[in-house]
Each structure stands twice: as structure tokens, then as C-alpha cells.
Amino acid sequence: MFQANVFDQKVALVTGGGSGIGYAIAEQLLRAGARVFIAGRKEEKLKKAQESLSQLGQCAYQVCDIRDSEQIGQLVAFIKETAGRLDILVNNAGGQFPSLAEDMAEKGWNAVINNNLNGTWYMTQAMAKAFFIPQKQGTILNIIVNIYRGVPGMAHTGAARAGVDNLTKTLAVEWSKYNIRVNAVAPGIIQSSGLENYPPEMLDGLAETIPMKRLGTTDEVAWLCAFLVSPFAAYITGETMYVDGGQRLFGQQFQL
Ligand SMILES: CCCCC/C=C/C(=O)SCCNC(=O)CCNC(=O)[C@H](O)C(C)(C)COP(=O)(O)OP(=O)(O)OC[C@H]1O[C@@H](n2cnc3c(N)ncnc32)[C@H](O)[C@@H]1OP(=O)(O)O
Numbered sequence: 367m368f369q370a371n372v373f374d375q376k377v378a379l380v381t382g383g384g385s386g387i388g389y390a391i392a393e394q395l396l397r398a399g400a401r402v403f404i405a406g407r408k409e410e411k412l413k414k415a416q417e418s419l420s421q422l423g424q425c426a427y428q429v430c431d432i433r434d435s436e437q438i439g440q441l442v443a444f445i446k447e448t449a450g451r452l453d454i455l456v457n458n459a460g461g462q463f464p465s466l467a468e469d470m471a472e473k474g475w476n477a478v479i480n481n482n483l484n485g486t487w488y489m490t491q492a493m494a495k496a497f498f499i500p501q502k503q504g505t506i507l508n509i510i511v512n513i514y515r516g517v518p519g520m521a522h523t524g525a526a527r528a529g530v531d532n533l534t535k536t537l538a539v540e541w542s543k544y545n546i547r548v549n550a551v552a553p554g555i556i557q558s559s560g561l562e563n564y565p566p567e568m569l570d571g572l573a574e575t576i577p578m579k580r581l582g583t584t585d586e587v588a589w590l591c592a593f594l595v596s597p598f599a600a601y602i603t604g605e606t607m608y609v610d611g612g613q614r615l616f617g618q619q620f621q622l
């Protein structure tokens with residue numbers, strides 16, 4: 367998408383970079399010259415991803431649960447020791463499970479809020495304080511979901527991602543004095559490893575309800591992400607951009 371030197375000397379962290387959309391984002395950043403760290407909970411997944419991503423450039427991984435402040439502290443230390451700086455944070459790690467609102471247990475609600483809202487915040491604040499604020503420079507990109515018309519069938523993630531959408535705007539304003547840009551990307555339904563968590567019948571016939579009559583690809587999300595964290599988007603902050611084939615305007619999220 368870009369020339370190979372757009373992210374020269376830039377260091378990026380992609381949470382959830384071991385699979386799916388996060389992997390595709392890491393790939394685009396590496397192709398354009400960034401040094402990339404990926405993080406997630408499962409070491410085997412990260413190791414495999416790092417091995418193949420390393421063919422494109424400098425890539426390292428660290429196990430880190432975004433809900434765990436101690437592990438985030440260890441990740442900060444690892445990036446400081448090995449790269450000395452961080453320029454780009456992509457908060458991609460996340461997930462949820464389908465459930466009607468009336469059936470949600472308190473523990474399940476809290477698990478999804480904790481993963482997608484709190485985890486994103488812990489990671490963001492830690493990386494901003496350790497790197498972006500002292501450097502007076504940085505860019506943060508939050509991956510959320512299509513929340514345009516609510517998220518029927520997954521109220522917990524709708525609430526959590528709306529929180530991140532709003533956090534994006536607040537931080538864009540508060541941290542512009544540090545030369546930090548903060549944006550978000552809201553994917554529609556993307557053909558990725560993440561969809562394996564959903565029963566196939568929930569996705570049956572969905573493509574037909576989307577204006578573009580197909581699901582998105584991980585690359586189609588990653589291209590937008592690479593643009594938003596690049597210097598070509600230098601005047602864009604506080605924005606949430608949808609990459610959804612028009613689904614937010616007309617189409618089903620999945621079969622209820
Ligand atoms: C807007 C439309 C978008 C449609 C497409 C979207 C696609 C994607 O987002 S793809 C990415 C999907 N990937 C994932 O969702 C994988 C990651 N998911 C998770 O890790 C879990 O779902 C998590 C967020 C809940 C985190 O899990 P964890 O903190 O490890 O929690 P537990 O597994 O211990 O569960 C705690 C609690 O949550 C309830 N629960 C969990 N899974 C389910 C389930 N499948 N169905 C119903 N309830 C569930 C449950 O109450 C659990 O407690 P226990 O009953 O004591 O186990």
C-alpha cells in the first residue's frame with residue numbers, strides 16, 4: 367500500500383497481533399518499514415505469527431493480557447529495553463460472545479467490559495505515560511466494532527466499544543498538546559479467525575444483507591489502519607472510521 371520507508375525508524379505495538387486483523391495490521395506496518403511488537407495471551411500463537419512476520423522486518427512478541435497491569439508493565443520494560451521508544455499503539459485485542467441481553471450473567475458482562483474497555487484503557491494509559499507523553503509524539507488506534515445502530519445480540523461489547531469510541535474523542539483532545547493523535551476503526555463483519563468463535567448459523571446469509579454483499583477481509587481493515595497511523599493522516603484525530611461495506615447504514619449484524 368505504501369512505500370517501504372513510510373514507517374522508517376518507527377516502532378509499533380499491535381495487541382492481538384498473533385491472529386486475524388491484528389496480524390494483518392502488523393504485516394502492513396512491517397511492509398512499510400516499522401519495527402513491530404505483537405502481544406496477546408497465547409505464546410504459541412504469538413511465536414508462530416512472529417516467525418512468519420519476521421520475514422518482512424523486525425518483529426518481536428511478548429505474552430501480555432491487556433487486563434493485567436503487571437504484565438503491561440513488563441511489556442513496557444521489554445519495549446524500552448529492546449527498542450527504546452514506541453511511536454504507534456494499535457489496540458486491537460478484544461472479543462466477546464453472543465448472548466441475548468436478558469440471558470447475560472454478571473460475570474460474562476464484566477468479562478467483556480473488562481477485556482474491551484478496561485484492557486484498552488490500561489494499555490493506552492501505560493504506553494502514553496511511558497512513551498508518547500515524554501516523547502511528545504505518538505499515535506493510538508483503537509479497533510472497535512460496528513456500533514452505529516447498537517449491537518443487538520452482544521449488548522456488552524456494544525457498551526464497551528461505545529466507551530472506547532468516546533474515549534478516542536476525549537483523548538484526542540486532551541493529548542493533542544503532546545502531539546498524540548487518537549483514532550478508531552470500526553470493522554463490520556470481517557472474514558477472520560475471530561469468526562470461528564461464532565456458530566456458523568449466526569453468520570448464515572449475512573453477506574446478502576450487507577450493501578456490498580460480502581464480508582470484509584483482514585487486509586481491507588489493515589489498509590485503513592496503516593493509513594490512520596501514518597503521516598498521511600497527520601491532521602486526523604478523534605475520528606472513528608467504519609470499514610463495513612455499508613453495513614452500518616443497512617444490513618444485519620447477525621441472526622438473532
Ligand atoms: C458487531 C458484530 C460483530 C460480529 C463479529 C464480531 C467478531 C469479532 O469480534 S471476532 C473476535 C472474536 N474473538 C473472540 O471473541 C475471542 C475472545 N473472546 C474471549 O476471550 C471471551 O469471549 C471473553 C471476552 C469473555 C473473555 O473471556 P474470559 O475473561 O477468559 O472469560 P471466561 O471465558 O472465564 O468467561 C467469563 C464468563 O463470561 C461468560 N461467557 C464466556 N463465554 C461465553 C459464551 N460463549 N457464552 C455465554 N457466556 C459466556 C460466562 O458467564 C463466563 O463465566 P463462567 O460461566 O463462570 O464460565
Ligand SMILES: NC(=O)C1=CN([C@@H]2O[C@H](COP(=O)(O)OP(=O)(O)OC[C@H]3O[C@@H](n4cnc5c(N)ncnc54)[C@H](OP(=O)(O)O)[C@@H]3O)[C@@H](O)[C@H]2O)C=CC1
Nearest residue numbers: 382385386387406407408431432459460555556558559560
Ligand atoms: N472479525 C470481525 O468480524 C470483527 C472483529 N472485530 C474486532 O477486531 C479485533 C480483532 O479480531 P479478529 O482478528 O477478528 O479476531 P481474533 O480472535 O483472531 O483476534 C483477537 C485477538 O485478541 C487477542 N486478545 C483477546 N483478548 C486479549 C487479552 N485479554 N489480552 C491480550 N490479547 C487478547 C487474541 O490473542 P490471544 O488469544 O493470544 O490472547 C487474538 O489475537 C477484536 O477486537 C475484534 O473484536 C470487530 C468487528 C468485527
